[in-house]
Amino acid sequence: MSAVRERQLVLRSKEGDREAFRELVKFHMRQVYDLAYGFVNDHDDAEDVAQEVFVKVFHSIRSFRQEAEFSTWLYRIVTNTSLDRLKQRKRKMKRQVSLGESESMELATNPGPIENLDYSVHIERALHELPTLQRAVVILRHIDGLPTRTVSEILKCSEGTVKTHLHRGLKKMRTLLQDLYEE
Amino acid sequence: MRHRDVWNMLYEFARDELDVERKKQVEQHLAGCDRCFAELQVLKEGMRLVRPRRRKPSQEHSEMYWRNFAFRVEQRARASGARRPLRNRFWQDAEWFFLIRRPYTIAFAASITIIVMAGILWYGRVLPTLKESDIQPTGVPVQEVNQELSDYFHKSKILLVGISNISVPEGQRVDLTVERQAARALIRQARYLDQRQIDERAQYLVRALEKILIELANMEDEADLPDIEIVRAGIYQENMLFRIRVAESTYKESLPNGVPQMKTNHQ
């Protein structure tokens, strides 16, 4: 989609045009999903986050200022919503452990293709060892391949900070993953 | 060039994203600096271990899933109290209906007849029991909800078992009008339930089930084997039949003596 077209769609969505909003969703939904999945590493949560993101966009698009890039604004919402979800999940896990619940209905997490299972579980674990900002940078810049500038805009920090966090994050991931692979 | 400047460019260098001039500068520095060279090796090793995915997570979902995604977003936006309803509900529902409705020709498979009969029997049987049962003197709202949940899971079970058992001769199409209507009715019931105070596990299951029902509702009236396989895959992947059976019996058992098994604030 061209930048001009996107601007038009955003403008029309701001005026309440549902067709335009739908087109924006269709254009960005997969990327939003992939990015959310990078954070939450679970298909059910990724879907829920992705939908929540677009609902937020729907309600707040009128406050979006056109001078910013729409996708940057969107990814910022994805990042925040995903991080919120991870916090919720931590709280929920604590609660479930304390309640001692175990029921077949809880076993619904979707691990993805089997050949990638171990690999992604390791990465997920290692990622969770990183401080939040470092983790966000590694996901956005390295795993999702967004440009440094975009990442800095999403996370509202300087490009230098992005680079430093990326560097440190990858080095720490290396140490953590090497330990795992050498076992 | 200072070490610090080189370090700032190492990641882009390793990904070969620097412009020619900068790349040359970094290469020159690396040739004469063991410290930065070692740092590059460490970084590369980290990058290699944290591989970007070969297959995107979104690719795990079917085309049908993505076709419905925007629709589900709109549903949810509306449910969450859209500040400015864009059009009224009737038109949105009508629009959805016309969007998915396609002209159909007739090619009934024998199994469909059975399902139609089952559907008629089930409507005839389940609806009256809803009225008669369950309103006991000590009845609290939670029982009513449990009854509705049990009823909802029961109907869903029949529908999904039907879909699982349909046999489609290769290359032929079957008429799914009845199934789609049933799915739409269940989606409405699910939305209604979702707004009631149901416990978290039930809510989770109702939502997972709703996704499958939406896929079914959005199919063409005439479906071929691959279409049906998509819905079936969803059912198997989620272990849906088993979960529904567990849930149906859980909510049924909690009914007769007015001793609901769930946590509730009503007592």
Ligand SMILES: [Zn+2]
């Ligand atoms: Zn150096």
